[in-house]
Amino acid sequence: MPDHRVLVIGAGIGGLTAASALALFGVQVDLVERRTALGGHAARFACKATDRCVKCGACLVTEAIAAATSDPRIRIHAESRVGEFRRTSQRFEFTIERSGEAMPGGGRAPGAGRDAAPPAAASADAVVLAAGFDAFDPKDKAYGHGVFPNVITLLEMEQELRQPGGLKRPSDGSAPQRIAFIQCVGSRDAKLGHLWCSQFCCGAALRAARRIKSLRPQTEITVFYIDIQSFGRDFETFYRQSQQDLRLIRAIPSEAFAVDGGGVRLIYTEGALHPATEAVFDLVVLSTGMVPPAGLDELAARLGLILADTGYASRDPANGIFAAGAVRGPMSIADSMADARDAAARVLAFLDRPWSLAERLPAAPRPPCSHLVIPQGACKAGDVR
Numbered sequence: 285m286p287d288h289r290v291l292v293i294g295a296g297i298g299g300l301t302a303a304s305a306l307a308l309f310g311v312q313v314d315l316v317e318r319r320t321a322l323g324g325h326a327a328r329f330a331c332k333a334t335d336r337c338v339k340c341g342a343c344l345v346t347e348a349i350a351a352a353t354s355d356p357r358i359r360i361h362a363e364s365r366v367g368e369f370r371r372t373s374q375r376f377e378f379t380i381e382r383s384g385e386a387m388p389g390g391g392r393a394p395g396a397g398r399d400a401a402p403p404a405a406a407s408a409d410a411v412v413l414a415a416g417f418d419a420f421d422p423k424d425k426a427y428g429h430g431v432f433p434n435v436i437t438l439l440e441m442e443q444e445l446r447q448p449g450g451l452k453r454p455s456d457g458s459a460p461q462r463i464a465f466i467q468c469v470g471s472r473d474a475k476l477g478h479l480w481c482s483q484f485c486c487g488a489a490l491r492a493a494r495r496i497k498s499l500r501p502q503t504e505i506t507v508f509y510i511d512i513q514s515f516g517r518d519f520e521t522f523y524r525q526s527q528q529d530l531r532l533i534r535a536i537p538s539e540a541f542a543v544d545g546g547g548v549r550l551i552y553t554e555g556a557l558h559p560a561t562e563a564v565f566d567l568v569v570l571s572t573g574m575v576p577p578a579g580l581d582e583l584a585a586r587l588g589l590i591l592a593d594t595g596y597a598s599r600d601p602a603n604g605i606f607a608a609g610a611v612r613g614p615m616s617i618a619d620s621m622a623d624a625r626d627a628a629a630r631v632l633a634f635l636d637r638p639w640s641l642a643e644r645l646p647a648a649p650r651p652p653c654s655h656l657v658i659p660q661g662a663c664k665a666g667d668v669r
Contacts, residue, residue: 287312288310288311288312288409288410288635288637289311289312289313289314289406289407289408289409290306290311290312290313290314290408290409290410290411290412290631291313291314291316291366291376291378291406291408291410291411291412292306292313292314292315292316292411292412292414293316293366293411293412293413293414293415293583294316294317294318294324294413294414294415294416294609294611295315295316295317295322295323295324295352295360295362295414296323296324296325296326296414296415296416296609296610296620297323297324297326297344297345297348297609297617297620297621297624298324298414298416298608298609298610298611298615298620298621298623298624298627299315299317299324299412299414299416299608299609299624300315300322300323300345300348300349300351300352300624301348301608301609301620301621301624301625301628302412302414302608302609302624302625302627302628302631303315303352303355303358303412304348304351304352304355304358305624305625305628305629306412306628306631306632307352307355307357307358309632309637310357311357311631311632311635311637312357312359313357313358313359314359314361314380314406314408315352315358315359315360315361316361316364316365316366316380317360317361317362317363317364318363318364318365318383319362319363320362320363321362322349322352322353322360322362323345323346323348323349324416325416325417325419325439326341326342326344326345326617326620327345327346327349328439328442328443328446329341329342329345329442329488329617330342330442330443330445330446330492330495331343332488332491332492332494332495333495334494334495334498338491338494338495338522339516339517339518340487340488340491340617341616341617341618342617344617344618344621345617348621361380363382363383364380364381364382364383365380365381365383366378366379366380366381366583366586367379367380367381367403368403369586369587371588371604374409375407375408375409376407376408376409376410376411376604377405377406377407378405378406378407378408379403379404379405379406380403380404380406381403381404409604409635410604410605410606410631410634410635411587411604411605411606412605412606412607412608412624412627412628412631413583413587413589413597413601413605413606413607413608413611414607414608414609414611414624414627415577415580415583415597415611416577416609416610416611417574417575417576417577417610417611417614418574418575418576418577418578419437419438419439419470419572419573419574419575420469420470420471420478420572420573420574420575421470421572422437422469422470422570422572425469425470425570426538426539426540427466427469427537427540427568427570428540428541428542428548429570431542432540432542432548432568433453433454433455433546434453434454434455434460434546434547434548434566434567434568435540435548435567435568435570436454436567436568436569436570437469437569437570437571437572438465438485438488438489438492438569438570438571438572439572441492441569442488442492445492445495445496450496450499450500451463451496451567453546453566453567455546456546458566459500459503460503460565460566460567461502461503461504461566462503462504462505462506462564462565462566462567463493463496463503463504463505463506463565463566463567463568463569464505464506464507464508464537464548464550464563464565464567464568464569465489465492465493465505465506465507465508465569465571466508466536466537466550466568466569466570466571467485467486467489467507467508467509467510467536467571468481468482468485468509468510468536468571468573469570469571469572469573470482470572470573470575471485471573471574471614472510472573478573478575480573480574480594480613480614481513481573481614482573482574482614483513483574483614483615483616483619484574484614484615484616484617485513485571485572485573486509486512486513486515486571487513487515487516487616488571489507489569489571490507490512490522490523490526490530492569493505493507493526493529493530494525494526494529494530497529497530504531505529505530505531506530506531506532506533506563506565507526507530507531507532507533508533508535508536508537508550508552509532509533509534509536510534510536511534512532515616533552533554534554535552535553535554535555536552537550537551537552538551538552538553539551540568543564546566547564547565547566548564548565548566548567548568549562549563549564549565550562550563550564550565550568573614574610574614575595576591576594576595576596576611577611580595580596580597580611581595584597584601587601587602587605588602589601589602589605594613596611596612596613597611597612598612599612600630604634606627606630606631606634607627608620608623608624608626608627608628609621609623609624609627
């Protein structure tokens with residue numbers, strides 16, 4: 285059997301999954317990631333377990349990182365980017381350059397500003413583009429993100445939930461008593477040309493809200509939404525429980541104003557026949573949607589690809605180059621993993637390499653949820669899908 289090598293661009297959950305799936309069949313993989321840390325945005329997500337696992341998928345990222353970093357067939361190039369790229373008659377020739385990419389939330393990756401190492405030349409038989417997504421920047425929305433300290437994004441909240449002590453107000457470190465989630469910030473927005481649903485926001489927001497309620501039952505949580513996207517096999521049961529625990533308002537606030545004490549006043553209208561309503565919250569969480577990653581158009585040009593009208597990559601952009609995960613459009617963690625396995629299968633077929641997903645690829649990694657609040661035995665391996 286020939287010794288095939290594949291270039292995977294992006295080490296988020298899609299790239300990690302594709303790389304491990306290919307390595308499982310003996311393919312050598314060069315995994316290139318522009319940032320220092322692996323896992324992409326999914327690695328920032330917190331476990332949402334309450335008294336049981338709620339299948340949020342956050343723990344799957346840790347498993348995917350461990351699988352990729354422990355496989356000798358996967359060569360990881362962090363803080364790197366694909367430089368020169370050209371297609372020969374049968375292979376792809378490229379260079380790997382150090383990037384020193386800025387990290388999410390500010391700061392620079394270790395090594396940024398140092399003298400760059402000379403580009404390393406490499407080649408591959410196929411390419412998997414798994415560049416993931418960016419979160420929409422809400423700075424131009426009327427909610428005061430970046431101006432009001434107690435207006436944060438969903439991903440910023442996820443990072444807070446990972447810290448000891450749980451969610452706190454950025455302004456004073458106190459526990460918020462009244463929290464508002466605003467859904468669809470930057471997605472389903474015709475003015476921006478973002479007509480897509482970002483898929484993960486509803487599940488992430490509702491699971492996070494109920495997680496906060498489980499830790500601090502006295503917290504009042506309101507969720508402003510357009511529609512609630514269904515998610516998970518137990519969605520109907522989960523949604524009914526959310527209606528009992530949370531205040532769900534089918535309206536999107538139009539404006540936000542700062543009030544004394546660090547609070548935020550939101551103005552919203554529930555339908556055309558209702559007057560405008562005002563409510564004050566201690567913390568406002570913006571569920572920012574997915575957008576194509578910065579630099580995707582430039583990368584696509586170097587790879588010789590044409591992007592879809594949405595700015596995302598198509599399933600199989602070119603002969604020998606395949607797309608996987610959220611670079612093709614908004615996806616949840618579980619959907620990104622499934623899409624990456626499908627891309628790996630397409631690569632193997634392109635390489636004419638014998639394979640059987642049923643025999644060699646697991647349906648999904650199923651690590652036990654490890655959140656400390658779960659009673660022993662409440663969350664078992666297999667609970668997470």
